[in-house]
Amino acid sequence: ALFSILPSEVVLCWYDGQSSSDDGQSLKVNIPHSGALVAPLGSSVSFPCLVSRSSTPSTSSAPAVPRVKWTVVSDGVETQILVVKGQRVKVSEAYQGRAALLNYTSSPDDLSLWLGDLRSSDSGYYRCEVQQGLEDASDLIQLKVKGVVFHYRDALGRYAFSYHQAQMACEAIGAEIATPDQLLAAYYNGYEQCDAGWLADQSVRYPIQFPREGCYGDMEGQPGVRNYGTVNPADLYDVYCYVEAINGEVFHDSVPQQLSFHGAQSYCRAAGAELATTAQLYLAWSEGLDRCSPGWLSDGSVRYPITAPRERCGGPQAGVKTLYRFSNQTGFPEPSSLHDVYCFKGAYFVLQKCIVYNAELKLHIRNTWICM
Structure with missing residues (x-):
């Protein structure tokens, strides 16, 4: 389905009482980067920011000590990251521990910010602001943190993957095995799963927000990521997978008579698509897809994405919901059972559809084709 043909970029403006480009203003703040910064979950990023004066201040009095501030606006809320005055830095x-000015001590005109252990909630608009005396100047840059971590279980049952099988299982559904940093970043954004799973460093871990019997692991009574350490690669566990990008779109069709697994495969092919993978559905969910209709995926599982939780759609938690064959949450549904379907179309088809759609509406948005 085509949801929007308008640009997805949002321009945020602040009024500071004066502009950094006003005539006569000597203080300038510049972020020398065009477009948004895109970074993977769990990684780090540097925001460049430089301050300068276009004229030499009067020597009749000592210049005021500048005040530097980095803030971020996300979901309409502005949050302070750090403030600097002179050599005093307050994070x-x-x-704490994941934000710092890179070069300020050695070069006070370089206000570049380093931010580590990136989480999905770090996506937003970052503002570099300098106040000196009566002058105030700032510049803005957008950050998009991409990627989602998800738990994956074999169709046959719980804890069925060796380490190498776990790697192959993630690859088979269009993902890769997650790293400890990626799982930790997901945990800090509220992710919880009481199932031990392989990670890329051959460790076995799981994230717990609400400690309870059976989910204590090595941290009884405390929230955190449980860690079994490096484990024999022949041992059997579930796996945590990671996906960062898909080159196309996932779409859901509600079929009146619903379809078997093989019928779903044929349905997507007839639409010029293919059954979506589990990884593709998780990424579409992380980018806002919400459907309260279980549908087939390419691995034979049946799932549906919920971003706005409601009781009739899997309970009070957001996430990709899974239908299991057995009450202990194991086994994919019988291939003959009937469900809706989630299909995937590659980027070329999506672009062509956007061009046709815009042409039909006689709209001309040069180089901007936004489809979902």
């Missing part, structure tokens, strides 16, 4: 509690 907000929420950013």
Whole structure:
């Protein structure tokens, strides 16, 4: 389905009482980067920011000590990251250990910000602001953190993958095995799963927000990522997979008579598509797809994405919901059972559809084709 043909970029403006480009203003703040920064979950990023004066301040009095501030706007809320005055740097509690100015000590005109252990919630608009005396100047840059971590279980049952089988299982559904940093970043954004799973470093871990019997692991009574350490690669566990991008779109069709697994495969092929993979559905969910209709995926599983939780659609938690064959949450549904379907179309088809759609509406949006 085509949801929007308008650009997805949002322009945020602040009014500071004066603009950094006003005539006569000597203080300039510049972020020398065009477009948004895109970074993977769990990685780090550097935001460049330089300050300069276009004229030499009067020597009749000592210049005021500049005040530097980095903030971020996400979901309409502005949050302070750090403030610097002179050599004093104050990092907000929420950013302790993962935010710092890269070069400020050696080069006070370089206000570049480093931000590590990136989480999905770090996506937003970052503002570099300098106040000196009566002058105030700032610049803005957008960050998009991409990627989603998800738990994956074999169709046959719980804890069925060796380490190498776990790697192949993630690859088979269009993903890769997650790293410990990626799982930790997902945990800090609220991810919880009481199932031990392989990670890329051959460790076995699982994230717990609400400790309870059976989910204590090595941290009884405390929230956190449970860690079994490096494990024999022949041992059997589930796996945590990671997907960062898909070159196309996932779409859901509600079929009146519903379809078997083989019928779903044929249905997608007839639409010029293919059954979506589990990884593709998780990424579409992380980018806002919400459907309260279980549908077939390419691995024979039946799932549906929920971003706005409601009781009739899997309970109070957002996430990709899975239909299991057995009450202990194991086994994919019988291939003959009837469900809706999630299909995937590659980027070329999506672009062509956008061009045709825009042409029909006689709209001309040069180089901007937004489809979902």
